[in-house]
Amino acid sequence: MESKYDSSRKIFKSVWFWIAVAGVVVLCGVFYFIGSHTAKVDLNGKKASLEELVEEIEARKVLLGELKNKTESWTKEVADIQKELQEAEKEKNEALTIIENKSRTEEEMKELQKQVEKSNKELSSLTEEIKAKKAELAAAEGKIIEKKQEPKILPAGFFMVGKDLPAGRYKVVAQSGFGNFFVNSGSKVNIILGDSEIGVNEYVFYADEGDEIESTLSAKFIPME
Missing domain, CATH: 2.60.120 (Jelly Rolls)
Structure with a gap:
């Protein structure tokens, strides 16, 4: 009696069996090739192939690099502007200090001028008083005093x-x-x-x-x- 094992061996040895296997393998390869070249994905609402997707990714990488460079450049410009603003603020404060000191000095000069004028008036008054006292003294002593004028x-x-x-x-x-x-x-x-x-x-x-x-x-x- 023929066993199942012997029967299977006969099937595998059959020419048609191997032809069928080869056909299946060929069909799988064809389907894989077609699938790899016709596969589509959604990209911004449009169907895109794998190659297009790779190109889009590379383009976005380039754009991202450009944005990074611009961001670094803008950050440096902002830092420079902030530094200039700080310098301008410092100069403004120094100018305000100079103006304030000048105003204070002018006020002090005005006050000193008033004191000088007051002192001059007091000195003039004292000078006149001294002259009067000298004249009284000279009159009391019988002396005469010449004026400081050309004869x-x-x-x-x-x-x-x-x-x-x-x-x-x-x-x-x-x-x-x-x-x-x-x-x-x-x-x-x-x-x-x-x-x-x-x-x-x-x-x-x-x-x-x-x-x-x-x-x-x-x-x-x-x-x-």
Whole structure:
């Protein structure tokens, strides 16, 4: 009796069996080739092949690299702008400080100017007071004080106070020699002025507006306090 094993061996040895197997293998290869070249996937709502998908991925990688480079560049630009803003803020603060210091200095200068003006007024007042006290002291001691003004020298002749000589208190001194010296025809002053036994070397008098002076010699008129 023939066993199942013997029967199977006969089947495998059959030519048609191997033909069938070869056909199946060929069909599988064909289907795999067709499938690998016709496989499609959805890409943005469109059907794309594997090659197109790979190209799209590579393109997006390039775009991603460009975006990365731009991002780094923008980050550097932002950092530079922030640095410039910090420098500008620093310069602004320094300028504000200078302006504030200048304003404070100007206020201090104004205050000092006021103090100087006040001190000048006080000094002027004190100077006038000192002059008055000196004049009082000189009067009490019988002394006379010359003013810090240029003396007036008049030759021999007739002169009018207020025209030829300003009104004021004067000490008259002969320039040389001696001679007569009259004021208002001798009613106010009547002396012999100069180096002589009967005259005086100097004489103090008040020359009032309109007085007439007559001198027979050149004389120096020294303003007095």
